[in-house]
């Protein structure tokens with residue numbers, strides 16, 4: 248009998264640490280990643296011919312980014328690395344990949360899903376206009392391509408990335424028109440004890456705010472987005488928010504919008520991992536034990552399971568791999584492993600408390616989402632308005648997320664609900680006057696991203 | 708029309724030539740198609756729902772991480788490309804609308 252087949256999905260901080268752990272045990276894991284170069288979104292690398300160094304690209308996280316990149320490079324020869332490869336389905340103990348028009352079903356004895364996260368976005372009237380980008384997208388433009396998303400950029404949302412990305416833009420010489428945070432400042436003060444779990448990150452946040460203010464960027468907290476102005480032809484022209492009872496307008500040709508990130512949990516869903524509702528962040532999350540065991544030979548690591556940031560992802564990626572190895576009967580040294588596991592779990596606990604602090608300090612603005620005007624587009628893909636969604640709830644008795652999706656088409660478009668799913672759940676819950684968790688959960692569907700119809704199967 | 712994206716750093720790269728709807732543009736080696744197109748224009752495509760919803764119109768991508776699919780463009784022979792994750796290549800001929808008779812690539 249050959250060695251067990253371990254598949255790792257994703258080559259961000261969690262996937263890299265998982266791969267390293269599995270390779271160390273003498274196995275040759277298959278590491279499948281959609282990107283061309285390892286690092287994930289947070290430690291994403293520009294193309295080879297770019298010249299900025301790690302310090303310029305990753306600032307205070309440069310050493311961590313460098314370690315991830317180097318450690319992954321050192322695994323060459325010990326892993327079966329498949330970059331630019333999409334996993335579009337997980338079914339019957341097989342992972343289905345697509346690359347260059349070819350598809351393959353690969354069997355696994357252990358599947359470690361480190362699928363990462365994408366922006367959590369609240370719809371704002373006018374957000375379909377050209378020039379609106381996700382906050383993470385705005386950061387990628389700069390990090391991976393050396394570009395700003397516009398000539399005068401407005402940052403709208405909440406969370407540490409809002410300040411980080413805006414400060415990075417300022418530093419690179421972009422014109423930042425304003426930073427507009429929906430969370431009131433006092434929530435940060437209240438969450439300070441939890442945020443103090445990672446004092447250096449807390450301090451960084453304070454410093455970023457100071458940098459922005461020094462650069463003369465208006466920073467408003469506790470805003471309520473009213474409208475992103477623009478023209479269907481030429482795109483964004485500005486943003487209006489309500490702040491302390493007054494209406495404030497900022498001119499700009501681009502908006503970077505985001506409220507933290509949320510797990511890319513579609514593959515975990517297809518792998519039949521159970522989900523549970525998380526009241527603090529108001530979303531359904533895939534479930535596992537503390538080490539990442541999710542049942543049926545599936546293990547979860549990193550932000551793809553629960554968002555706690557890149558440092559936490561390194562820890563949970565390693566934990567998930569250790570759990571997989573233990574279940575395969577491949578623990579090399581039980582005593583050493585137990586020590587290591589104990590330390591990783593205590594680190595994880597610290598990052599989870601920090602993440603809870605962030606969720607309290609910079610909450611998802613569910614009241615604002617629920618109250619979005621009827622004429623606002625909720626589904627960007629297919630230009631479906633809040634009015635259509637609300638009408639489908641009332642008339643068609645589509646009182647559950649998947650039924651409302653079928654009737655209104657919200658969540659049916661090209662993004663498959665990634666950027667409207669959380670918002671439409673809030674709107675449905677408000678329209679029915681029921682708690683959010685009663686509206687159910689949009690189920691993951693294969694293919695998790697569009698693939699060409701004509702894929703050639705190459706594993707037969 | 709001002710181009711949508713603004714280059715800030717890493718501008719010292721060799722030029723790459725391509726066409727967008729027949730118009731010749733010069734990009735830089737290592738650019739994504741999205742950056743190549745949006746440093747010359749202000750959109751990538753027009754929403755197929757623009758005729759139904761008056762507030763909808765031209766689109767320029769959204770996530771830049773292969774998740775939203777708002778950045779689809781086409782090659783002259785009807786292949787759909789995701790502009791945010793496709794690197795430019797010398798001589799590419801890109802169309803911002805879907806060429807006829809390529810319905811097979813639409814899913």
Ligand code: FES
Nearest residue numbers: 768771776778791
């Ligand atoms: S911009 Fe979202 S997939 Fe390209």
